[in-house]
Amino acid sequence: MTTLAITGGQVLRPDLTVTAADVLVDQDAGEIREIGPDLADDADETLEAANSLVMPGFVNGHCHVAMTLLRGYADDKPLEAWLQEDIWPAEGELTADDVHAGAQLGLLELIKSGTTAVADMYFHVPEVADAVETAGIRARLGHGIVTVGKDDEVAREDANTSLEIAREYDGAADGRISTAFKPHSLTTVGSEYLEEFVPKAREAGVPIHYHANETENEVAPIVEEHGQRPLEYAADRGMLEPEDFIAHGVHVDDREIELLAEAGTGVIHCPASNMKLGSGMAPVQRMLDAGVTVGLGTDGAASNNDLSMLDEARDAAMLGKLAADDASAVSAEATVDMVTRGSADAIGLASGRLEAGAPADLAVIDLEAPHLTPRHDLVSHLAYAATAADVRHTVCDGQVLMRDREVLTLEEAAVRERALEAATSLVERVDT
Numbered sequence: 001m002t003t004l005a006i007t008g009g010q011v012l013r014p015d016l017t018v019t020a021a022d023v024l025v026d027q028d029a030g031e032i033r034e035i036g037p038d039l040a041d042d043a044d045e046t047l048e049a050a051n052s053l054v055m056p057g058f059v060n061g062h063c064h065v066a067m068t069l070l071r072g073y074a075d076d077k078p079l080e081a082w083l084q085e086d087i088w089p090a091e092g093e094l095t096a097d098d099v100h101a102g103a104q105l106g107l108l109e110l111i112k113s114g115t116t117a118v119a120d121m122y123f124h125v126p127e128v129a130d131a132v133e134t135a136g137i138r139a140r141l142g143h144g145i146v147t148v149g150k151d152d153e154v155a156r157e158d159a160n161t162s163l164e165i166a167r168e169y170d171g172a173a174d175g176r177i178s179t180a181f182k183p184h185s186l187t188t189v190g191s192e193y194l195e196e197f198v199p200k201a202r203e204a205g206v207p208i209h210y211h212a213n214e215t216e217n218e219v220a221p222i223v224e225e226h227g228q229r230p231l232e233y234a235a236d237r238g239m240l241e242p243e244d245f246i247a248h249g250v251h252v253d254d255r256e257i258e259l260l261a262e263a264g265t266g267v268i269h270c271p272a273s274n275m276k277l278g279s280g281m282a283p284v285q286r287m288l289d290a291g292v293t294v295g296l297g298t299d300g301a302a303s304n305n306d307l308s309m310l311d312e313a314r315d316a317a318m319l320g321k322l323a324a325d326d327a328s329a330v331s332a333e334a335t336v337d338m339v340t341r342g343s344a345d346a347i348g349l350a351s352g353r354l355e356a357g358a359p360a361d362l363a364v365i366d367l368e369a370p371h372l373t374p375r376h377d378l379v380s381h382l383a384y385a386a387t388a389a390d391v392r393h394t395v396c397d398g399q400v401l402m403r404d405r406e407v408l409t410l411e412e413a414a415v416r417e418r419a420l421e422a423a424t425s426l427v428e429r430v431d432t
């Protein structure tokens with residue numbers, strides 16, 4: 001057995017208490033073997049964690065990593081105008097090579113901010129999978145289907161691609177890659193395609209992930225056309241199962257919250273994207289009170305505009321209080337739980353907790369910073385004060401991906417330069 005010891009740190013336990021301990025990792029199994037005192041002696045490799053907090057790696061439950069190429073390209077517009085006027089025309093010009101460059105940049109940013117798993121919806125998924133394999137993180141990947149505005153043959157081909165990608169890549173990269181069937185949303189995919197392909201996704205044994213109830217404009221057409229709230233409509237089409245997860249869930253009513261809780265379907269809350277696009281405030285505390293599994297996601301970098309889950313945690317806590325009109329809502333504890341275990345549970349991963357037998361996916365946060373002094377409550381610091389730049393080491397599946405801020409699996413300068421070139425060329429093509 002090859003072992004890695006993370007030594008001398010404060011360890012965040014699943015019950016959100018913090019104790020001084022070492023963490024011993026079985027690198028062959030990719031699992032935590034033991035947490036306790038003095039475990040460093042015989043380890044093959046060590047990571048120094050003095051004056052640091054050792055915690056589960058962040059889990060980004062909803063992202064489009066390659067959209068880093070469009071960071072800062074189009075801001076300050078509502079969702080529909082932003083998609084139709086700026087994002088979709090630019091995405092229409094993206095090549096497979098562009099998506100690979102953008103995905104590498106996004107994964108670099110995720111590793112540098114302590115994220116060890118991501119659920120990603122995009123196209124050119126083989127390129128995203130290749131970037132994930134090299135970067136070393138864990139990912140649930142899928143091809144996003146859009147059928148509106150397409151003739152039947154092209155629409156069916158898109159749905160088939162999502163199904164085939166889900167089948168082919170499930171278990172890739174030694175099991176670090178899992179997949180899902182990913183219709184873009186309930187309004188951008190026609191009901192006839194959902195009725196045909198959702199049963200096929202069930203047969204393939206993959207979960208279903210889609211954007212739902214993001215804006216009022218997404219709710220109204222479904223109510224008008226089908227006489228049902230969007231999540232009732234989804235449930236009737238077999239898209240609300242325990243393994244499924246939706247992104248956003250901003251405009252959900254009491255009945256829909258009840259449906260989510262009964263079904264065990266996860267919700268990935270994306271507070272920064274919801275605020276930036278003016279989409280609204282998700283009733284996060286009400287969903288938590290009802291027993292819904294809630295995790296956090298950044299959404300794409302074009303609507304955030306970064307991929308830091310520490311930023312997302314702070315945004316979730318702040319926005320959750322505003323939404324509930326209650327300062328005690330979405331507490332620091334609830335927020336830290338959502339950004340780790342909640343996201344992992346929602347997207348169907350066993351990570352998000354540090355305990356013997358759990359996946360060795362963890363982040364080490366450097367506490368020697370003015371904004372993290374004093375240290376009354378480290379859970380509070382994670383929710384409200386820590387930033388991506390405080391992440392010192394990142395470990396996924398037992399492998400060290402970043403040591404003392406140096407990413408070991410990707411050449412940072414080369415990844416940035418390639419993405420810069422791809423993004424510059426993309427914008428030139430769109431503008432001509």
Ligand SMILES: [Zn+2]
Binds near residue numbers: 062063211247299300
């Ligand atoms: Zn999204």
